[in-house]
Amino acid sequence: MKKTIAFPQLVELVAQKANTTERMSELFLQELFAVVTQELTEGKSVTIKGVGTFKTVKDDSGKDVVFIPDKDLAEAANAPFAQFEPLELCDEVTDEMLREIDASMEQPAQNENEEPEPTPVSSNNVGTRPASSEDNTQKEDTEPVSPAQNQEEENVGTRRALSEPAQKEPQEEPQDAKSRNPRVWLIAAAAAAALIAVWYFYTHRSKERSDKATEVTQVAKDTTNDTKNVKPKPIVTDTISGSNVIFTMAKKHYGDQAFWVYIARENQALYPDYRKIPVGTVLIIPPAEKYGINSDSKQSLKQANAEAMKLYKEVKAADKNEAKKDEDVKVDEKSKNVTTKPSKKSSLRHSHYKKHQKHYRHR
Amino acid sequence: MLHKELVDTLSKSLNRSKSDMNKLFEALGNVVVERCSELDSITVPRLGTIEAVKYNESVEVNENTGKRTLMPPRVEVQFTTSNVLKKRLNQP
Numbered sequence: 268m269k270k271t272i273a274f275p276q277l278v279e280l281v282a283q284k285a286n287t288t289e290r291m292s293e294l295f296l297q298e299l300f301a302v303v304t305q306e307l308t309e310g311k312s313v314t315i316k317g318v319g320t321f322k323t324v325k326d327d328s329g330k331d332v333v334f335i336p337d338k339d340l341a342e343a344a345n346a347p348f349a350q351f352e353p354l355e356l357c358d359e360v361t362d363e364m365l366r367e368i369d370a371s372m373e374q375p376a377q378n379e380n381e382e383p384e385p386t387p388v389s390s391n392n393v394g395t396r397p398a399s400s401e402d403n404t405q406k407e408d409t410e411p412v413s414p415a416q417n418q419e420e421e422n423v424g425t426r427r428a429l430s431e432p433a434q435k436e437p438q439e440e441p442q443d444a445k446s447r448n449p450r451v452w453l454i455a456a457a458a459a460a461a462l463i464a465v466w467y468f469y470t471h472r473s474k475e476r477s478d479k480a481t482e483v484t485q486v487a488k489d490t491t492n493d494t495k496n497v498k499p500k501p502i503v504t505d506t507i508s509g510s511n512v513i514f515t516m517a518k519k520h521y522g523d524q525a526f527w528v529y530i531a532r533e534n535q536a537l538y539p540d541y542r543k544i545p546v547g548t549v550l551i552i553p554p555a556e557k558y559g560i561n562s563d564s565k566q567s568l569k570q571a572n573a574e575a576m577k578l579y580k581e582v583k584a585a586d587k588n589e590a591k592k593d594e595d596v597k598v599d600e601k602s603k604n605v606t607t608k609p610s611k612k613s614s615l616r617h618s619h620y621k622k623h624q625k626h627y628r629h630r
Numbered sequence: 631m632l633h634k635e636l637v638d639t640l641s642k643s644l645n646r647s648k649s650d651m652n653k654l655f656e657a658l659g660n661v662v663v664e665r666c667s668e669l670d671s672i673t674v675p676r677l678g679t680i681e682a683v684k685y686n687e688s689v690e691v692n693e694n695t696g697k698r699t700l701m702p703p704r705v706e707v708q709f710t711t712s713n714v715l716k717k718r719l720n721q722p
Binding site for chain 2: 272277281296300303307314317323329331336351354355
């Protein structure tokens with residue numbers, strides 16, 4: 268950031284990019300800038316592809332060079348702020364509020380200069396956070412999983428319960444077979460009709476049972492298939508970087524930057540102030556259904572804006588509380604200093620005592 | 631002078647093919663884009679400095695309507711002419 272690239276460094280960089288020798292790169296750059304200077308002194312303009320156009324302009328103060336950057340160059344340089352658009356301020360936003368925002372934005376900037384660079388965050392961990400907040404995220408992470416698991420367990424239970432009659436059936440068959448023993452033949456030939464009736468009755472009932480059992484097993488299978496299909500959705504995350512901020516994330520994942528507030532809300536437990544999320548932090552991107560996000564719906568956009576205003580107020584309130592606490596601490600320190608500071612008289616007395624210590628002891 | 635003419639001129643003066651020149655121009659463009667997106671400045675002796683300057687957000691007031699507009703922060707690529715070139719340009 269904010270480095271000055273001198274000519275030798277530029278030669279080196281161009282040579283690396285073009286895969287040529289530094290000598291070739293140096294000759295090329297020297298010749299190029301000589302031609303550009305010559306053209307400009309002659310009052311002509313020069314266009315370099317990927318860089319821009321140099322033009323000479325005559326002012327009251329004399330001739331000067333005007334540079335119009337190439338479209339790609341201008342876009343690449345302004346990429347971190349490309350998603351912002353001019354915003355008309357409503358009457359509710361007072362100048363005081365804006366000044367407060369400026370002051371609050373300056374404070375973290377100062378702190379950033381003092382503090383070392385934030386430690387890079389591994390993709391597994393969602394930023395550096397206190398233990399208590401970690402528990403909350405773990406709960407959140409497990410939330411979508413647990414109902415599905417419970418469902419599966421329930422289904423397994425029902426599967427077992429329902430499959431029991433199907434397993435018992437073959438056991439009943441031999442029992443009925445016993446009842447159909449040749450003993451029946453010994454009773455009487457007249458009983459044959461009754462036997463047929465019994466046989467008919469049994470076959471009819473077993474058929475019904477088997478049908479029911481197949482139905483039940485089919486239902487159980489269907490439910491298990493459903494639970495297999497309803498897998499918990501993977502948690503989507505994104506990393507904060509120079510060009511990828513919370514607004515760009517919203518545009519990327521939801522189609523409109525206005526929905527940034529839902530990302531801020533989702534990660535509020537870890538990062539209560541959305542303005543102070545350090546670079547390299549991995550943020551959880553909530554599913555669009557969770558907050559009813561729909562970039563085509565005007566109502567959804569309105570809701571997001573209202574939510575953003577709400578969050579802004581919360582953050583401002585937190586800022587005020589922190590400022591109050593700081594003031595209280597300062598006041599306490601001042602009062603402590605006053606009490607501990609020895610008065611002039613007492614210090615004189617002390618020096619006098621030290622001087623004549625022996626005398627005092629003697630007495 | 632357009633880019634094509636510049637390529638022709640340089641390929642003749644350096645005795646190199648146009649494809650080589652195009653390669654070098656592409657590399658220069660990439661280096662400038664990379665450095666400017668990092669807010670660095672590139673100094674070219676006797677020509678000037680190309681630098682990316684960041685402007686903070688500001689509130690602009692329309693004098694006619696009195697409406698206030700919050701202008702977003704932006705990064706602009708600028709060129710500062712060197713004193714040598716300025717003197718050469720303004721020579722009588």
